[in-house]
Each structure stands twice: as structure tokens, then as C-alpha cells.
Amino acid sequence: MSLTTFSLLAFADLFPRGVAQYAVGGLFIGLGVATIYLGTGIIAGASTFLESTLSYVSNVSRFNQTKYVTSRDWRVVFTLGIVGGAAAYALAFGEFGWTTQVQWWRLLGGGFLVGVGTRVGKGCTSGHGVCGIGSLSETSLVNVATFMAVAIGTAQVVAALGVTP
Amino acid sequence: MSADTDDGRGLAFTLVILLGGLVFGFGLGLSGMAKPEIVLDFLQFEDFGLVFVMGGAAVVSGLTFFVATNYLDRAPLTGRGYTRRLKTMDRNVPVGGVIFGVGWGISGICPGAAYASVGLGNVTILWAILGMFLGAYAQGFVRSSRADETETVEPTASD
Numbered sequence: 001m002s003l004t005t006f007s008l009l010a011f012a013d014l015f016p017r018g019v020a021q022y023a024v025g026g027l028f029i030g031l032g033v034a035t036i037y038l039g040t041g042i043i044a045g046a047s048t049f050l051e052s053t054l055s056y057v058s059n060v061s062r063f064n065q066t067k068y069v070t071s072r073d074w075r076v077v078f079t080l081g082i083v084g085g086a087a088a089y090a091l092a093f094g095e096f097g098w099t100t101q102v103q104w105w106r107l108l109g110g111g112f113l114v115g116v117g118t119r120v121g122k123g124c125t126s127g128h129g130v131c132g133i134g135s136l137s138e139t140s141l142v143n144v145a146t147f148m149a150v151a152i153g154t155a156q157v158v159a160a161l162g163v164t165p
Numbered sequence: 166m167s168a169d170t171d172d173g174r175g176l177a178f179t180l181v182i183l184l185g186g187l188v189f190g191f192g193l194g195l196s197g198m199a200k201p202e203i204v205l206d207f208l209q210f211e212d213f214g215l216v217f218v219m220g221g222a223a224v225v226s227g228l229t230f231f232v233a234t235n236y237l238d239r240a241p242l243t244g245r246g247y248t249r250r251l252k253t254m255d256r257n258v259p260v261g262g263v264i265f266g267v268g269w270g271i272s273g274i275c276p277g278a279a280y281a282s283v284g285l286g287n288v289t290i291l292w293a294i295l296g297m298f299l300g301a302y303a304q305g306f307v308r309s310s311r312a313d314e315t316e317t318v319e320p321t322a323s324d
Contacts (some may be wrong), residue, residue: 008233009264011270014212014213015207015212015213015214016211016212017197017203017212017214018214018224019214019217020209021195021196021197021214022196022197022214022215022217023217023218023220023221023228024195024196024221024223024254025192025193025194025196025197025198025218025221026192026196026218026219026221026222026225027221027222028189028191028192028195028196028221028289029189029192029193029196029218029221029222029290030192030221030222030223030224030226030227030229030284031188031189031192031225032185032186032187032188032189032190032191033185033194033222033225033226033229034225034226034229035185035187035188035306036181036182036186037179037185037187037229037230037240038229038233038237039177039178039181039185039208039234039240039241039242040178040181040182040223040226040240040242040243041239041243041244041245041246041247041248042182042243042245043235043248043250044182044185044189046224046275046277046280047275047276047277047301048299049260049280050276050282050297050301051301053172053298054298054301054302054305056226057203058168058186058302058305059185060261060302060305060306060309061309061312061313062305062306062308062309063189063305067217068205069260074179074182075316076233077179077182077186078174078182078183078186078188078189079188079280080183081181081182081183081184081185081187081190082186082187082189082193082277082280082281082284083190083283084183084186084187084190084284085186085187085188085189085191085192085193085281085282085284086190086191086193086194086280086281086282086283086284086285087188087190087192087198087285087286088187088191088194088283088284089191089194089195089233089284090194090283090284090286092209093194094306095194095197095285096199096285096286097285097286098200098285098286098287099286099287099288100201100202100207100274100282100289100290101274102201102202102205102272102289104276104289105219105292106271106272106273107201107272107274107292107293107296108170108293108295108296108314109268109271109272109294109296110267110268110269110270110272110273110274110293110296111193111268111272111274111291111293111294111295111296111299111300111302112268112296112297112298112299112300113264113265113267113271113296113300114265114268114269114272114274114275114293114297114300115245115264115268115296115297115298115299115300115301115302115303115304115306116261116264116265116268116300116301116303117227117261117262117263117264117265117266117267117268117300118261118265118275118276118297119261119300119301119304120257120260120264121257121258121259121261121262121264121265122252122257122258122275123252124265124277125198125219125269125275125276125277125278125299126189126275126276126277129222130219130222130223130226131225131226131230132250133219133223133227134222134223134224134225134226134227134228134229134250135230135249135250135251136171136227136249137201137219137226137243137249137250137251137252138250139251139253139258140250140252141170142254142258142259142262143258143259143261143262143265144196144197144262145261146258146260146261146262146263147263147265147266147269148187148266149266150262150263150265150266150267150270150280151208151265151267151269151270152208152209152210153266153270153271154208154266154267154269154270154271155205155208155209155270155271155273156208156209157270158229158270158271160231161285164192165204165205
């Protein structure tokens with residue numbers, strides 16, 4: 001077996017679904033961030049929507065800081081845009097109606113920790129992972145390296161315990 | 166006329182936010198991030214494609230931030246100056262990263278991807294969104310209570 005064939009096989013093992021949709025999808029994610037940034041100067045992350053939206057219904061002082069109350073309207077618009085953009089993708093590629101098989105308690109429990117963790121750690125995969133890394137922020141590099149390592153460990157443990165999907 | 170704290174204004178502003186959200190959501194759908202199964206495959210070393218998602222997105226945002234902060238003046242719709250996303254480093258950053266990492270590893274879902282998953286018609290994902298709101302509420306509630314007890318006003322840099 002030639003070296004080239006070997007490395008192609010290894011590559012296919014690493015990327016069983018290919019890389020095109022991942023790379024192009026990533027470019028679109030970056031373009032979405034860039035559109036808002038160039039037009040408004042706002043660096044939009046997805047997780048602050050949680051807190052700012054809670055300010056509509058909660059009197060807890062933490063959610064009613066000026067920065068959340070003044071941004072909550074456009075964050076709702078941004079989130080509706082995310083839903084709509086994904087719907088456009090699903091309709092265009094015939095995937096509308098796709099449903100996850102991951103069990104509800106994993107989604108609920110994992111979601112809870114994600115909700116706590118993004119707020120404690122000042123951002124999520126889009127805020128730190130895309131915008132923060134794009135800003136060459138050391139804080140974001142630390143956060144992303146931490147959550148990547150922990151998430152990989154956690155997912156491996158969950159799989160080793162035989163939980164599927 | 167340009168107040169950095171007041172972001173609600175005008176149809177053009179709203180349309181740009183919406184357009185950005187649409188493109189962002191389309192990308193989340195195309196990249197597979199809206200499917201927890203694909204994220205979990207990545208975390209279990211079965212498909213490394215997500216490296217290209219985050220890498221591709223960060224390259225585009227990074228180039229945009231670089232050009233805007235160096236060569237452009239102010240954002241046309243708000244008058245805001247262009248800045249980079251630089252948050253302060255403290256103990257909360259790695260602690261939050263650990264909590265987020267456990268949650269991401271269990272569920273395969275993160276905030277933006279969860280909203281996008283709704284767009285696929287994936288009603289099951291509402292469990293994750295419910296969980297995220299409960300988690301964010303619990304965190305905010307506890308922090309507010311603590312702040313009330315100690316009577317300290319703690320300004321945080323979270324955006």
C-alpha cells in the first residue's frame with residue numbers, strides 16, 4: 001500500500017462524512033457573525049439570549065441589568081433568525097422533521113449544566129469558540145480548551161457506560 | 166446620538182440582526198451542529214468534522230474583526246466603535262468551562278445549536294432548551310441572592 005493511499009484511508013476514518021459541509025457550514029456561521037458585527041459593531045453570542053429573555057419574566061436583579069434589558073429585543077430577533085436559517089437549510093436539503101434520538105434526560109440535564117456553565121464562564125461555543133477565538137482572546141482560549149477537554153472526557157464516559165444514544 | 170448601551174433602533178438595525186441570525190442558523194444546520202448526534206460523534210473521536218466548523222467560523226470572524234478594528238471607523242447602524250471580544254480572566258472562566266463541558270458532553274447541545282435544531286423541526290430538543298433556561302435561571306438566582314446577602318455590587322464582564 002502506498003503512503004498516499006494509506007493517508008487517504010486514515011483521512012476517511014477521521015472524517016466519515018467528509019469535510020465539505022462542516023467547513024462551508026463554519027464559513028456561514030462566521031459570515032452571520034460578520035454581518036451583524038459590520039452593520040452594528042455588536043459581537044453576537046448565542047447564550048446571552050437565555051439571561052436577557054429571562055428579564056422579560058423574572059424580577060431577579062441579575063437578569064434586569066441594563067445590558068440585558070436593552071439588548072433583549074434584538075437578541076430575540078437574532079434567535080428567531082437562527083431558527084429560521086436552520087429551517088431554510090432543512091427545507092432546502094430535505095431534512096425538515098429530523099428528530100434527535102438522544103434521550104430526553106440527557107438533553108434536559110446536559111442543557112441545565114450548559115445553561116449554568118455558559119453564564120458562569122462568560123460565553124459559549126459561539127461567544128468564546130468563534131468570536132473569542134477570532135479575537136485571539138486568551139480568556140476565550142482558556143475557556144474553549146477547558147470545555148473541549150471536559151466534554152470529550154464526559155462523552156467518552158457516557159458512551160463507556162453504555163448510554164446510547 | 167450614539168449610546169453604546171441602547172441597542173434598540175430602527176428597521177435597518179433589526180433587519181441586519183435578522184439577516185445575520187438567518188445566515189448563522191443556516192450555517193449551524195449545514196455544519197451538523199444542530200444535531201446532537203454529530204457533536205457527540207466528534208466528542209467520541211468518531212468524526213472530527215467539527216474542527217472545521219469552529220475553525221472555519223473563527224477564521225471568518227477573526228478576519229472580519231481584524232479588518233474592522235484596524236481599517237474601519239464606526240458601525241453604520243449604531244455608531245459603535247469596532248472592538249474585539251476580550252473578556253476578563255478570572256476563576257469563573259475555567260470553572261464555567263468545566264460545567265459547560267460536562268453539559269455539552271452529556272447532551273451534545275449548546276445554545277446556538279439548540280435554537281437551530283428547533284428550525285429542523287426537532288421538537289425533542291425543547292428538553293435541552295428548557296434545561297438551559299432552568300440552568301441560566303438557577304445561576305442568576307443564586308448570584309443575585311448572594312449579592313443581596315453580602316450587599317456587594319459585583320460588576321461582571323459577561324456580555
